[in-house]
Amino acid sequence: MPETLSPAGGGFLLEPGDPLRTFSPEDFTAEQRLIGQTAEEFLRNTVLPQVPRIEQGDHALMHRLMQQAGTLGLLGADVPEVYGGLGLPQTTTALIAEKLNPQQSFALTHEAHTVIATLPLLFFGTHEQKQRYLPRLASGEWIASFALSEAGSGSDALALQTRAVLSPDGTHYRLTGEKMWITNAAFAQLFTVFARVDDRVTAFLVERDFPGVSFGKEEHKLGMHGTSTRRVILDNVPVPVENALEVGKGHYAALCALNLGRFKLEAGTVGGLKYLLEVCTTYAQQRRTFGKPIAQHGLIQHKLATLCAQTFALESMIYRLAQDLDSVLAPIVPDAPDAPAHYHRAAEEFAIECNIVKVLGSEAYSHAADEAIQIHGGYGYTEEFPVARAWRDQRLLRIGEGANEIVRIAIVNQILRRDRAGRLTVRDAGQKAAQALASTTLPASPLYADALDVIRGLAEDVRQLALLLLFQATEQPGTDLQEMQEIAGAIADVICAAYALQSVHLRCQKLRTREHPRYPVALLAGQVVAQDCARAAHTAAGYALDSLSELVDTIDWWNEPFTGLSALLDRLDRFDESPLRLRRELTAHVLERGGYPL
Amino acid sequence: MKILVPIKRVPDPYGRVRLTPGGHVDETDIKWVINPFDEIALEEAIRLREAGHDIEILAVAIGTTAWEEQLRTALAMGADRALLIQQEAPADPGRISHYLAAIARQEQPQIILMGKQAIDDDCNQTGQRLAALLQIPQATFASRIELTPDGTCARVTREVDTGRETIEVTLPAVITADLRLNEPRYVALPAIIKARSKPLLRIDAAQLQIPPTAPVTTLRLETPPPRRAGRRVGSVDELITALREEARVI
Numbered sequence: 001m002p003e004t005l006s007p008a009g010g011g012f013l014l015e016p017g018d019p020l021r022t023f024s025p026e027d028f029t030a031e032q033r034l035i036g037q038t039a040e041e042f043l044r045n046t047v048l049p050q051v052p053r054i055e056q057g058d059h060a061l062m063h064r065l066m067q068q069a070g071t072l073g074l075l076g077a078d079v080p081e082v083y084g085g086l087g088l089p090q091t092t093t094a095l096i097a098e099k100l101n102p103q104q105s106f107a108l109t110h111e112a113h114t115v116i117a118t119l120p121l122l123f124f125g126t127h128e129q130k131q132r133y134l135p136r137l138a139s140g141e142w143i144a145s146f147a148l149s150e151a152g153s154g155s156d157a158l159a160l161q162t163r164a165v166l167s168p169d170g171t172h173y174r175l176t177g178e179k180m181w182i183t184n185a186a187f188a189q190l191f192t193v194f195a196r197v198d199d200r201v202t203a204f205l206v207e208r209d210f211p212g213v214s215f216g217k218e219e220h221k222l223g224m225h226g227t228s229t230r231r232v233i234l235d236n237v238p239v240p241v242e243n244a245l246e247v248g249k250g251h252y253a254a255l256c257a258l259n260l261g262r263f264k265l266e267a268g269t270v271g272g273l274k275y276l277l278e279v280c281t282t283y284a285q286q287r288r289t290f291g292k293p294i295a296q297h298g299l300i301q302h303k304l305a306t307l308c309a310q311t312f313a314l315e316s317m318i319y320r321l322a323q324d325l326d327s328v329l330a331p332i333v334p335d336a337p338d339a340p341a342h343y344h345r346a347a348e349e350f351a352i353e354c355n356i357v358k359v360l361g362s363e364a365y366s367h368a369a370d371e372a373i374q375i376h377g378g379y380g381y382t383e384e385f386p387v388a389r390a391w392r393d394q395r396l397l398r399i400g401e402g403a404n405e406i407v408r409i410a411i412v413n414q415i416l417r418r419d420r421a422g423r424l425t426v427r428d429a430g431q432k433a434a435q436a437l438a439s440t441t442l443p444a445s446p447l448y449a450d451a452l453d454v455i456r457g458l459a460e461d462v463r464q465l466a467l468l469l470l471f472q473a474t475e476q477p478g479t480d481l482q483e484m485q486e487i488a489g490a491i492a493d494v495i496c497a498a499y500a501l502q503s504v505h506l507r508c509q510k511l512r513t514r515e516h517p518r519y520p521v522a523l524l525a526g527q528v529v530a531q532d533c534a535r536a537a538h539t540a541a542g543y544a545l546d547s548l549s550e551l552v553d554t555i556d557w558w559n560e561p562f563t564g565l566s567a568l569l570d571r572l573d574r575f576d577e578s579p580l581r582l583r584r585e586l587t588a589h590v591l592e593r594g595g596y597p598l
Numbered sequence: 599m600k601i602l603v604p605i606k607r608v609p610d611p612y613g614r615v616r617l618t619p620g621g622h623v624d625e626t627d628i629k630w631v632i633n634p635f636d637e638i639a640l641e642e643a644i645r646l647r648e649a650g651h652d653i654e655i656l657a658v659a660i661g662t663t664a665w666e667e668q669l670r671t672a673l674a675m676g677a678d679r680a681l682l683i684q685q686e687a688p689a690d691p692g693r694i695s696h697y698l699a700a701i702a703r704q705e706q707p708q709i710i711l712m713g714k715q716a717i718d719d720d721c722n723q724t725g726q727r728l729a730a731l732l733q734i735p736q737a738t739f740a741s742r743i744e745l746t747p748d749g750t751c752a753r754v755t756r757e758v759d760t761g762r763e764t765i766e767v768t769l770p771a772v773i774t775a776d777l778r779l780n781e782p783r784y785v786a787l788p789a790i791i792k793a794r795s796k797p798l799l800r801i802d803a804a805q806l807q808i809p810p811t812a813p814v815t816t817l818r819l820e821t822p823p824p825r826r827a828g829r830r831v832g833s834v835d836e837l838i839t840a841l842r843e844e845a846r847v848i
Binding site: 030031033034035037038041042071072073074076077086088517518593594597 | 614626627666667670671674784785786787788790791794
């Protein structure tokens with residue numbers, strides 16, 4: 001595989017990035033836009049009219065919709081051409097996920113099939129295994145399902161208990177165990193089941209019709225009423241040895257698929273946020289109180305601007321990450337014998353960024369859906385508008401495919417593990433940041449060239465802050481961040497803010513260089529994001545710094561020799577631009593466009 | 599049999615069109631699409647082929663290279679090849695019909711199947727002018743098209759003011775599509791990928807050497823006045839009075 005020139009995973013912590021090489025939706029080709037349009041029209045004209053039946057849990061209908069999506073090619077986008085798919089880049093498949101999201105049950109059914117259920121096979125299967133199953137999954141002839149969680153293992157997935165025992169004649173395994181919360185269980189023909197062979201976690205391709213496979217009843221869930229979620233019960237199920245993916249590599253298969261799953265779910269969130277913004281804008285322009293549309297009230301405008309800015313931030317991160325993923329996935333020859341090793345490396349490379357978008361995306365969705373109900377007032381609490389459904393459905397995203405708590409810890413752990421392996425020298429950089437902050441007396445408010453420069457400055461400040469924290473929290477030998485999850489979580493929040501800010505800055509800078517007509521709107525959204533992310537980083541960093549005494553010798557952060565740090569933190573919390581004015585101006589664009597203005 | 603489908607690029611009918619302070623259409627936020635009636639015409643050509651007729655479909659557009667995006671879409675929907683007549687200035691129905699006539703003389707299609715009008719300027723002239731220039735029959739506002747088995751005639755049901763009218767035209771002919779002719783399909787992803795390798799040819803409009811036409815001059819563009827809020831009336835009598843005295847429509 002050729003070495004890629006783009007920075008490797010986590011590289012955003014070490015350098016500010018190159019705007020002109022950062023992908024954003026403005027770079028879509030005509031072909032990508034057309035593919036997005038097909039997904040959007042299918043969703044609006046075929047899926048959305050069926051919402052009442054989908055929400056009643058009509059799984060036969062859901063199955064038919066999936067098959068219909070299959071005939072349009074919407075299930076084969078991630079599958080390479082050699083296995084009957086289209087082999088499209090992640091920038092395109094992210095766009096498909098975005099367009100399908102307004103019906104979240106359908107979107108989750110689609111994601112479970114195309115990403116987490118299919119990718120273990122694509123990444124770790126042999127050529128024969130892929131030839132046998134992938135074409136059927138790409139066409140929608142078969143729907144697939146990912147069976148990892150168990151009653152006693154969710155986010156700690158690898159504590160799973162399902163056993164696989166090799167038969168004496170060596171021709172098959174016998175699988176016994178019970179899988180919980182299995183999406184697509186009602187109609188999936190193929191289950192990617194994770195089980196232990198002795199102590200080695202292994203993924204198996206289990207067909208629905210294998211003897212001994214049975215199902216629990218449908219779970220009664222808070223939301224996602226249209227997805228089928230059941231227990232899958234395996235009672236001494238004979239699975240041919242040809243259906244085992246590399247024995248002992250199951251945990252990699254699961255984690256690699258989940259990395260892409262987290263990325264793809266949050267690509268969907270971009271579409272969900274845009275849909276909510278559109279619905280809220282329409283409502284706010286129609287609903288009148290005190291003699292004017294509520295869209296003219298300041299507190300409603302504040303909400304619309306926040307929703308718009310969060311959408312812009314997530315969108316900037318998702319498509320930047322999509323291109324990074326393509327840079328490592330695209331060179332892989334899918335039917336080469338050594339493909340699994342390459343896929344493994346590629347799917348792991350940007351795990352940090354996948355986890356960051358998982359946290360920020362799902363939490364933005366929660367906030368947005370909650371505010372959408374608030375904007376709709378009493379109507380929002382009814383089923384008359386789609387916001388109540390959106391609120392129920394999105395709640396899953398902070399739990400599913402890794403609870404956000406475990407994902408936050410994973411972000412910090414992955415970074416430190418790479419540092420120890422010499423792949424990502426964050427602690428060296430953190431030490432330099434600490435020295436710089438201790439030695440200089442930076443002006444409290446540096447001279448910024450213009451509004452874009454403020455975003456750049458804040459992005460750099462937050463990045464330096466993240467490095468400093470990573471260094472200080474691990475400075476003393478033997479400190480165990482595992483025992484101080486609260487600190488690790490706060491550091492993760494600063495890291496997340498750094499990635500969001502940098503992604504937004506790169507996109508704005510690129511649009512300005514290109515004199516893009518939407519640059520003025522992007523800049524407004526970017527300024528709102530910058531202020532919000534800086535404040536969030538300020539709060540999280542304060543929590544971490546004030547708690548670090550639990551881990552390391554007490555440092556009086558707020559006096560010499562850390563005056564530089566005080567100045568930096570001040571910059572993250574005090575702005576020249578009025579947040580009120582920025583939000584009102586951004587909202588004006590939202591109202592003019594009737595939704596997301598970028 | 600060959601069917602020629604002219605394609606016009608128009609702003610998305612569901613989007614909002616704004617004017618710049620200088621009075622031109624603000625193209626910043628415009629999403630461009632195939633004129634919906636042309637899309638229906640293309641869909642019908644594809645359906646005729648799927649019904650078993652041996653048909654080659656040629657999509658033609660007259661505009662800048664930006665219009666290739668809509669021609670690629672036409673190829674993805676099912677056109678076999680595409681032709682862009684490159685020209686910078688927007689053309690009016692008089693010139694368009696001359697360009698299309700020149701192409702039709704070269705290509706000799708049996709049917710020119712096109713939208714009854716474009717949803718941007720709503721001229722509803724090109725099909726009729728084209729038939730006149732080529733001196734061939736025309737069947738406008740089609741809601742149903744059937745080819746005779748020998749392929750020499752088309753039986754076309756037309757939407758007219760009094761209802762529906764069915765006529766038979768000898769081919770070659772111009773047929774213009776009305777809204778109810780069909781519902782265009784989703785463009786499937788594999789077809790989009792396949793369209794990459796279908797031929798799309800550019801020719802310079804000047805090469806076609808069309809005769810001079812009476813120029814159409816756009817004096818001014820303005821947005822329609824905002825719609826005034828409605829009002830509830832208490833009774834039929836009140837409604838009639840309002841229609842007669844305020845709206846003065848009866």
